[in-house]
Amino acid sequence: xxxxxxxxxxxxxxxxxxxxxxxxxxxxxxxxxxxxxxxxxxxxxxxxxxxxxxxxxxxxxxxxxxxxxxxxxxxxxxxxxxxxxxxxxxxxxxxxxxxxxxxxxxxxxxxxxxxxxxxxxxxxxxxxxxxxxxxxxxxxxxxxxxxxxxxxxxxxxxxxxxxxxxxxxxxxxxxxxxxxxxxxxxxxxxxxxxxxxxxxxxxxxxxxxxxxxxxxxxxxxxxxxxxxxxxxxxxxxxxxxxxxxxxxxxxxxxxxxxxxxxxxxxxxxxxxxxxxxxxxxxxxxxxxxxxxxxxxxxxxxxxxxxxxxxxxxxxxxxxxxxxxxxxxxxxxxxxxxxxxxxxxxxxxxxxxxxxxxxxxxxxxxxxxxxxxxxxxxxxxxxxxxxxxxxxxxxxxxxxxxxxxxxxxxxxxxxxxxxxxxxxxxxxxxxxxxxxxxxxxxxxxxxxxxxxxxxxxxxxxxxxxxxxxxxxxxxxxxxxxxxxxxxxxxxxxxxxxxxxxxxxxxxxxxxxxxxxxxxxxxxxxxxxxxxxxxxxxxxxxx
Numbered sequence: 001x002x003x004x005x006x007x008x009x010x011x012x013x014x015x016x017x018x019x020x021x022x023x024x025x026x027x028x029x030x031x032x033x034x035x036x037x038x039x040x041x042x043x044x045x046x047x048x049x050x051x052x053x054x055x056x057x058x059x060x061x062x063x064x065x066x067x068x069x070x071x072x073x074x075x076x077x078x079x080x081x082x083x084x085x086x087x088x089x090x091x092x093x094x095x096x097x098x099x100x101x102x103x104x105x106x107x108x109x110x111x112x113x114x115x116x117x118x119x120x121x122x123x124x125x126x127x128x129x130x131x132x133x134x135x136x137x138x139x140x141x142x143x144x145x146x147x148x149x150x151x152x153x154x155x156x157x158x159x160x161x162x163x164x165x166x167x168x169x170x171x172x173x174x175x176x177x178x179x180x181x182x183x184x185x186x187x188x189x190x191x192x193x194x195x196x197x198x199x200x201x202x203x204x205x206x207x208x209x210x211x212x213x214x215x216x217x218x219x220x221x222x223x224x225x226x227x228x229x230x231x232x233x234x235x236x237x238x239x240x241x242x243x244x245x246x247x248x249x250x251x252x253x254x255x256x257x258x259x260x261x262x263x264x265x266x267x268x269x270x271x272x273x274x275x276x277x278x279x280x281x282x283x284x285x286x287x288x289x290x291x292x293x294x295x296x297x298x299x300x301x302x303x304x305x306x307x308x309x310x311x312x313x314x315x316x317x318x319x320x321x322x323x324x325x326x327x328x329x330x331x332x333x334x335x336x337x338x339x340x341x342x343x344x345x346x347x348x349x350x351x352x353x354x355x356x357x358x359x360x361x362x363x364x365x366x367x368x369x370x371x372x373x374x375x376x377x378x379x380x381x382x383x384x385x386x387x388x389x390x391x392x393x394x395x396x397x398x399x400x401x402x403x404x405x406x407x408x409x410x411x412x413x414x415x416x417x418x419x420x421x422x423x424x425x426x427x428x429x430x431x432x433x434x435x436x437x438x439x440x441x442x443x444x445x446x447x448x449x450x451x452x453x454x455x456x457x458x459x460x461x462x463x464x465x466x467x468x469x470x471x472x473x474x475x476x477x478x479x480x481x482x483x484x485x486x487x488x489x490x491x492x493x494x495x496x497x498x499x500x501x502x503x504x505x506x507x508x509x510x511x512x513x514x515x516x517x518x519x520x521x522x523x524x525x526x527x528x529x530x531x532x533x534x535x536x537x538x539x540x541x
Contacts (some may be wrong), residue, residue, distance in 0.1 A: 019301070048073055049218050050533065053117055053275045056221060067102040070465055071167055074122045075099075076169070077293050078219050086290070086536045088447035090213040092127045092171040092191040092381040096134050101165050108163070113493030117278050119163030124214050124223040126207075127169040127191070128176055129153045135482035139257045140174040140188025147386040153255025154287040155224060155266050162282040166244065169221060170210025176208040176231060178259050178373055178417075182471035185209055185234075187403045193466060196238065198501050202463040203472060205234040211269045212239035216534055222270040222279045226370065228259040230460075230480030232267045233492040235457035237504030238530060240445055240494050242257050242276045242521065243269045247511045249295045249489035251280075252287035258376030260369050262436050263291070263484055271531060273493060273522040277304035280514065299512040310526045312519030314346030316453040318507075320445065322351035326476040328461065330498040338495050338505050338524070342456070345527050352448050357442045358482045364438070366486050367431035370417040391418045391511040408468040439486040447510055452506045455482070455521055457494040463499035465540065485507040491521040494530040500537065 048056075048070070053086040059065045082088045095101075105120040117398040117506070125131070130149035138144035142330065152160065159166060171191035177183055185206030186194035194209040196202040197217040204213045208225030212235030215223050225232040225318055227245045236243025244267045251266045268279035281304045286293045320339065339349055378390045388394045395414050420428070446452065461477035483490035488508055495505035507520045524532075 006207070012400050014025055021065055024443040037072055039091075042435070046077055048077070050271060051218075051221060051346050052272055053121055053221055053278050056121060057117060063198075064286065067105045067122075067165060068099060068278040070120070071098050071102040071122050071419050072504075074167055074220055079439070081217055081536075082219060086197075086220075086538070088197070088200075088213055088217055089192055089267055089493055090170055090194050090204070090210040090217065091168045092140065092188070092210060093135050094168040095166055098122070098165055098167040105163055105165060108180050111487065115163035117160065118282050121164055122167045122220055123164045123279075124170050124211060124220045125156065125159075125166055125210050126170055126172055126223075126225050128172060128226060129156060129224065129258040130171075131166065131169075135169055135520070136191050137169075137257065140172050140178060140190050141394070142189045142401065143388050144386050145190060145258070145396045149255065150385060152182065153253060154252035154271050154285070154289065155283050156255065158283045158285055159224075164282070167220065170208070170214055172208060172210055173206030173231075175414070176228060176259055178228070178413050179411050181412045182409045182469075184409065184466060184468040184511070185472050186213075186466075187408070193468065195466070197536055198240065199463070199537045199540050201539045203466050203503060204459065205236070205238045205463065207231040208235045208269065212236055212241060212243070215241050215269050215271060215349065217536075222268060222275050224266055224279070227268045227484065228258060228263045229365070229484035230478070232269060232491055233480055233504070233506065234460050236473055237492050238463040238501030238502055240254065240534065241269055242273050242494070242502075242525070243267065243275050243492050245483060245515065246280065246284075246492040246514055246520070247296070247449045247489045249292040250300055250489075250512065250514065251283050251292045252293050253283065254287055254289040257380055258373070260372040261376055262368060262372060262432065262486060273491075273518060273525050274305065274308055276491075277308060277518050277522075279490070280304050280518075284398065293362055296323050296512065301515055304515055304518050308522045309519050310523055311346070312516075312523040313342055315348055315436055316347045316520065317451055318342055318347045318454045318520075319350050319352040319354075319450055319455040321355045321494055324356065325355070325458065326461070328477070328498070331458060331461055331477055331503060334498060335498045338456075341524065341527055345523055350452060351451075352446055352450055352455070354442055354446045354455070354482070358485065360439050360480070361435050361485070364431040364434035367427065367482070368435050369422045371423060371425065371428040371431075374417045375423050387411070409471060435485050436487070437467070439482065440488075443482060443486055443488065444510070452522055453508045454513075454517060456505065456507050458495075459504035459506040462503055463500045473500055479506045484511075487511070489514045489517055491517045493521045493525050493530075495528065496530050497532065499540075502532070
């Protein structure tokens with residue numbers, strides 16, 4: 001089994017080729033005309049296009065905008081692009097209190113109080129993160145409808161303290177893409193299918209699909225995603241944005257519907273490295289309710305913007321897997337161009353051999369995730385305000401409501417997870433050693449032997465087409481698992497387009513080197529400038 005069980009293997013060559021082949025020439029011409037009009041209407045100028053936290057702070061300070069106006073503009077954008085027009089379907093729920101919160105932040109600001117760079121800034125968060133307000137927390141599952149949390153997740157608490165305005169929750173791959181072996185990323189029974197804003201019949205990747213698509217389409221400034229294996233960096237890569245998967249333990253997981261206590265983490269998704277760094281600083285803190293965060297004491301930062309150095313690549317040793325990960329000339333050309341740019345910026349490229357060893361433990365990782373998912377979800381549901389109180393009841397609900405809950409793919413992963421025993425089972429402890437400790441051992445040896453500052457490579461190949469019947473087909477280009485299985489930090493930055501679809505470049509390192517990785521990502525971003533706005537092309541053909 002490949003490391004990331006959520007990503008199935010197949011060729012990229014067939015992506016998107018079935019969409020328009022069954023219609024005749026006349027209807028095709030008419031459809032193309034309609035699509036052209038849709039693209040033109042969708043791409044009409046939006047006054048907050050590509051705004052950053054910094055640029056909005058300047059406009060708030062100058063009085064050009066109030067936070068209330070910003071919220072209203074983004075809500076109108078969500079209505080026009082997400083609910084209507086191309087129907088991106090990235091936002092699963094709007095916060096009914098968003099405007100009132102913005103008014104309160106405006107009053108504070110006018111009174112001379114500023115909570116920091118996020119004061120009055122609209123953000124979106126993933127719908128597996130608890131909010132003690134009028135919004136539900138459902139992981140996209142109909143079985144979880146009506147679950148109103150009694151307490152904010154720690155990450156939400158930090159956002160509110162920073163003055164951020166949570167304007168809504170984003171759609172996701174149901175149960176964070178841990179429901180089926182044939183899932184379609186970005187689809188949930190509660191939220192439907194999220195689309196890729198570059199080509200709408202293509203996949204936004206998951207599980208933080210809605211966060212990635214919304215940020216890319218300028219429905220917010222920044223968003224929070226969560227990752228177990230690839231669920232931040234994959235949607236960031238294929239939606240043309242920046243994503244940071246922190247070291248496990250840097251950001252609290254309490255109040256977030258879990259998969260794995262070993263690998264889960266929340267993290268920032270943004271259009272620039274600077275904005276991602278600002279958001280990461282706001283949500284980083286020790287949480288007594290998440291004991292793993294205690295390990296970050298003395299190792300974390302509250303301001304990652306100090307690492308934003310355009311010359312950060314100079315003198316750095318960057319490892320690149322020497323074995324080709326695929327034979328697609330367009331993707332390989334993007335990697336070659338990126339390597340040349342890294343060299344021009346003063347980095348030394350070191351060829352290394354590590355991926356085969358990491359990928360060999362893929363089945364062990366999947367074992368770990370199943371055991372920990374059952375244990376963690378049962379603990380979460382036992383105290384939640386949901387109508388289901390354990391994983392077995394989720395499975396039973398889906399079975400009883402199959403037409404609505406499982407109209408396409410089923411729930412093999414939920415069922416296999418429920419069949420697992422407790423975390424004292426020998427199979428689990430042995431799998432944890434192979435996957436978690438094994439991955440750390442491989443990476444530590446490679447970093448030490450080659451004196452590396454980071455490992456780099458293509459994050460993901462371009463997005464596959466949406467297929468809710470047969471599931472995802474992601475090809476051989478994937479660099480999500482080494483950092484995920486080991487719990488190490490990972491940043492992805494746009495590096496160009498293949499087939500008019502974004503591709504990201506990854507940097508990952510050893511624990512608590514987020515600052516250094518942010519510096520590398522920023523230096524690459526400033527030298528390459530590869531972020532391009534999506535144009536909402538309706539179909540691949």
